[in-house]
Amino acid sequence: MGPLWVVLAITAVKSLVVIVALLTAFAYMTWLERRLVSRFQVRIGPNRVGPFGLLQPVADGIKLFFKEDFMPSGADRALYFIAPGLAMVTAFTAFAVIPFGPPEVKLWGVPLLQIANPNAGILFILAVSSIGLYGIILGGWSSNSKYPLLGALRSSAQMISYELGVGLTLVSVILLSGTLQLPQIVEQQTLTWFGFLPRWNIFVIPVGPLAFLLFLIGATAETNRAPFDLPESEQELTAGYHTEYGGMKFAAFFVAEYVNLVTASAVAVTLFFGGWDGPFVDQVPLLGVLWFIAKVFAFVFFFIWLRATLPRVRYDQLMDLGWKLLVPLAILNLAITSAIVLIWPSLGGG
Amino acid sequence: MRSVLFWILALAAVGSSLTMITRSKPVHSAIAFLGTLVSLAGLFLLLYAQFVAILQIVIYAGAILVLFLFVIMLLHARSGEGSVEKLRLQRPLAIVLSLALLAGVSFLFLQAGLSEAPTPAAGMGTAEEVGKTLFDHFILPFEVASVLLLAGILGAVVLSKKESWS
Structure with missing residues (x-):
């Protein structure tokens, strides 16, 4: 590796590129979601601004930018300002450990297609997203209003409950891989079975599919997406924790939600679907980025589809599902995975 | 570089701790405590203890402090201000106890x-090393702690079930 300033400069450029890419993805995900949900509901959706309505996000951005910057009476000044920033910053930070291409692509010895590769790897995402929760809680509390507070309380209870199931599920994937670091987890999945079937974790029967299902349910709940979008269920809570926010501060919460969705999709792809792995990546490493984006996009589409299809669950159903089904199944899955790894150590990284 | 970072983080830790004990609103105290936890995690990172730093955030900031906030909000939802219930001997007791802590430290x-301080070995705080040490040297305290936690969980279940038994 080059001297410290080179590493720092490359990292800064990488971060900038990723942030811009995520912001663009956010803008067009709002458009895609509105268009797709309209299609699912036999409506047309925004199609007036530009061809196919493609400039709609720009128009929305300009509108939000010129909105009045207000503060509800009795709000807690400092926390009301900090909350959206906290939510947005942590959403971007979590993406830092996701590898979006093969580690061979280097510049002065610094891998270009991942921002950071800490030893704790996947745990970093859990840590950062747990800080992001404060954005929601503080936003709800500092607005000095009933609905946001209820939304914030629901959100934090939901996220704490489902983090347990997701965490336990992650442990079984970590056992299969024998490492916490995401590039190594992907690297192991680039191998093949019988010479043709990719060794993605989803194909490790029976634990892979179960772990994936549990992770998918948990991730949907943790990103507050339908059918688990109780923290912002509009019929009961107006908009949930960001009811009292407007303009760019509301936009910050919105960005955080969509970026979290992208990160959740990226984690699912990385852990279960071989990350950037795909045909011809060993010849053209940069192709990995395209595979990665395609897989993430498939997940984003799936989450939108889910929202258009399923009705919202009730709060007690949500808690029952989390504690009485997800956690026991995750523990069962963990036990089976441990047994398998013990019997066939070649499956685990060890 | 390291000593500069150390001073920044150390000052942040002490500053946010002081903020924590001087605020009148419990929510503000809790957020200041969050600052302390994050600066401590940064100090762990300076000691190459990545795994411990991450656990510090996941467990303390991600679970324990969130539950604190939860309780504060449910109890004093409107203002977040507690009706300060002072114990009678709170002040003298606090002074005595903190002096005792100061003396001990x-x-x-x-x-x-x-x-x-000796420079720690670079691989010391990785997940592998922490795991090995935990399940090798400290296996007995580790298991005892888990039994203690289990007892705590059972206690909570029994306490909350109490009414339906009678």
């Missing part, structure tokens, strides 16, 4: 002597 420091 300074005794430890004076005994060890104030010298330059």
Whole structure:
């Protein structure tokens, strides 16, 4: 590796590129979601601004930018300002450990297609997203209003409950891989079975599919997406924790939600679907980025589809599902995975 | 570089701790405590203890402090301001206890002597090393702690079930 300033400069450029890419993805995900949900509901959706309505996000951005910057009476000044920033910053930070291409692509010895590769790897995402929760809680509390507070309380209870199931599920994937670091987890999945079937974790029967299902349910709940979008269920809570926010501060919460969705999709792809792995990546490493984006996009589409299809669950159903089904199944899955790894150590990284 | 970062993080930790004990609103105290936890995690990182740093955030900031906030909000939802219930001997007791803590810590420091901290080995704080040490050297305390936590969980279940039994 080059001297410290080179590493720092490359990292800064990488971060900038990723942030811009995520912001663009956010803008067009709002458009895609509105268009797709309209299609699912036999409506047309925004199609007036530009061809196919493609400039709609720009128009929305300009509108939000010129909105009045207000503060509800009795709000807690400092926390009301900090909350959206906290939510947005942590959403971007979590993406830092996701590898979006093969580690061979280097510049002065610094891998270009991942921002950071800490030893704790996947745990970093859990840590950062747990800080992001404060954005929601503080936003709800500092607005000095009933609905946001209820939304914030629901959100934090939901996220704490489902983090347990997701965490336990992650442990079984970590056992299969024998490492916490995401590039190594992907690297192991680039191998093949019988010479043709990719060794993605989803194909490790029976634990892979179960772990994936549990992770998918948990991730949907943790990103507050339908059918688990109780923290912002509009019929009961107006908009949930960001009811009292407007303009760019509301936009910050919105960005955080969509970026979290992208990160959740990226984690699912990385852990279960071989990350950037795909045909011809060993010849053209940069192709990995395209595979990665395609897989993430498939997940984003799936989450939108889910929202258009399923009705919202009730709060007690949500808690029952989390504690009485997800956690026991995750523990069962963990036990089976441990047994398998013990019997066939070649499956685990060890 | 390291000493600059150390001073920044150390000052942040002390500053946010002071903020924590001087705020009148419990929610503000809790957020200041969050600052303390994050600066401590940064200090762990400076000691190459990545895994411990991440656990510090996941467990303390991600679970324990969130539950604190939860309780504060449910109890004082409207203002987040507690009706400050003072114990009668709170102040003198606080002074005595903190002096005792100060004495204990300074005794430890004076005994060890104030010298330059040794640079920790780079691989010391990784998940692998922490795991090995935990399940090798400290297996008994580790298991005892888990039994203690289990007892705590059972206690909570029994307490909350109490009414339906009678």
